[in-house]
Amino acid sequence: MNAPVASPYTLPAAETKAMRHIVSILLENEPGALSRVAGLFSARGYNIESLTVAPTEDGSLSRMTIVTTGSDDVLEQITKQLNKLIEVVKLVDLSEAPHIERELMLIKVRATGKDREEMKRMADIFRGRILDVTETTYTIELTGTGSKLDAFIEALDKAAILETVRTGASGIARGERVLKV
Amino acid sequence: MDRATKLVAPEISGAEILIRCLEAEGVEYVFGYPGGAVLFIYDELFKQDKVKHVLVRHEQGAAHAADAYSRASDKVGVCLVTSGPGVTNALTGIATAYMDSIPMVVITGQVPTHAIGQDAFQEVDAVGVTRPCVKHNFLVKDVRDLALTIKKAFHIARSGRPGPVVVDVPKDVTGARCRFEYPDAVVMRSYNPTVKGHPGQIKKAAQLLLEAKRPMVYTGGGVILSDAAAQLTKLVKLLGFPCTNTLMGLGGYPATDAQHLGMLGMHGTYQANMAMQHCDVLLAVGARFDDRVIGNPAHFGSVPRRIVHVDIDPSSISKRVKVDVPIVGNVREVLDELLKLLDGQAGKLDQRALKAWWTQIEQWRSKDCLRYDRASAIIKPQFVIEKLYEVTGGDAIVASDVGQHQMWAAQFYKFDRPRRWINSGGLGTMGFGLPAAMGAQFAHPGATVACVTGEASFMMCMQELSTCKQYRLPIKIVNLNNRYMGMVRQWQQFFHGNRYSQSYMDALPDFVKLAESFGHVGVRVEKPADVEPALREAFGRRQDLVFLDFLTDQSENVYPMVPGGKGISEMILAEEL
């Protein structure tokens, strides 16, 4: 059988090694700015692992944190394309230097019988806080890096997890470096 | 405006503010089409005569005409359409301008603010649907923001890497009133494109150019857009290097000059593509190494060469090809700086190496890759373009549609000056030609404007013949009628086993009668001997639009051709088939 003819339209994809990056963006706090960033990622086929955004102490600016994976070439394009967006004021790839990353998770777990005590113990080990208690459930707040939150989920019995909600990572540089206008 | 006048300045409507803003921007023509959401604006247009409105027959035509007006003149093109279908019809034209970085401001009507989101009559999320194909867009929700937004729109459209900007204006905003003051300047903390190139990088580039043994200069639309043709020509002459232009860059360097190797890329000349592949130092100016230009980047990268890349857009640099000396900045300013550094330095060039390189290039050139059968009894499309070039003295503005005819026009019409070649390179939009010719004619009322088209492309915007009649535009339409979607047929011949699936144009209109029915002159030309006389006669008619329907060879193909995914030196040449 003949091998399928490669489409004359396709270009061979470059071989690249994908890495995780955390990109922090200061952008004008304007309607539509978020959809422009999200649209850029989908239109150009970049990957978004998580995206968080909220206004800063200066209400005219928002701070966005995007966790993405890509090779160095792709990351270079992502930062250049983001910088091209009219509303983007500044951005930095936090993963290029020491930085702090935190994510918040709220998790509702079944807490009955002998599991109730075990749940409490697990929350303590991971420095979680129990925010809400019913006769059969705990709602726990946990903050940390993504992998710490993953580890917590791993440590629990799957059947005990009723619901989880995670914010996605926020990040800030270590030391005196700041991202500011 | 001083304080006192400001205080007494009367409140005027958003619609009037809009027109006053356009006036302040020096806008001469607005290409548009009315509808419910823009009626206040049309009413204001009616009341004044500074900003002239050109009524097209389809909003796609309005966008293309505004776009080409800009391409031909370097001003910002302006287009005005109504909400809903007005916007969606204009979308193709907006995307066309975006892909070729054309400065354009598109004002779109919108349903009243209170109706937004209600699925109101003729509501479409204009900001949403245009977002991926504009440089930026705005929704104006308060009449007090209107003037500043228009100011920003023009500023963004024309600065940095230019592009279209959409301003969506709800109907109630055009009816609301406030005092008008047009800002003199606009400051945006988030938008400050780099203009000046880095001096250290420019120095490195100059050094590299002087060391070159097999240099090549490759330039694109950026040279045209930044009006840098004079600087480029001076630089290339000073260095004695070979130069090639992309499809978008034609006219950036005089095509009749011996140092010009013709266009490069998928349908570029043998000598341009070979020199591009085998050079040791490449100066890329206002070009972006796109897939139709360098083919397979891996193949291109397989030969070591050092690359200097000058571009206004940082994201164009090292996107498809790694470069050694990136220079972000306005092409004209960077070339000016380079010229300063290289002035009087030509003595340092390795003349012996350059001579050997030129010998090699001339050998490539001697292949005469654009050769075609001049003795043919059927009209060859290339022949028509050659004659068009002769008859117009190489001095016409040529607007083109998309297909084989576009490539032949690019190959055979030698553009010596910028802004004479108007075509949709990035998006490749069929239907662009005729409205583009209109826009160019409005920009240059006295100029000779030709529209090179194919029967399939022409039928995508032929309603604009009516606009041409209304405004007496004496455009000469050169229809290379091969009864095929020729470019599609060519690909099907090469890559799909001669299966001409849906590429034959059956049931074509009688173009002569069609032109006549719109009040124009139509001529059919069937024999090679009649080509030149017909062109002479047509271009002699200074007042009339003449539609020349040339019945051309159905089986002619565009050569050379680099198949998609191949390297640029892997060309199919005419004699190989």
Ligand SMILES: Cc1ncc(C[n+]2csc(CCOP(=O)(O)OP(=O)(O)O)c2C)c(N)n1
């Ligand atoms: C709007 C649009 N639809 C489809 C295409 C795909 N396409 C590219 S060239 C071409 C054929 C053009 O035929 P014609 O205008 O007759 O020109 P020719 O190639 O025969 O010179 C087509 C269909 C396109 N470029 N634009």
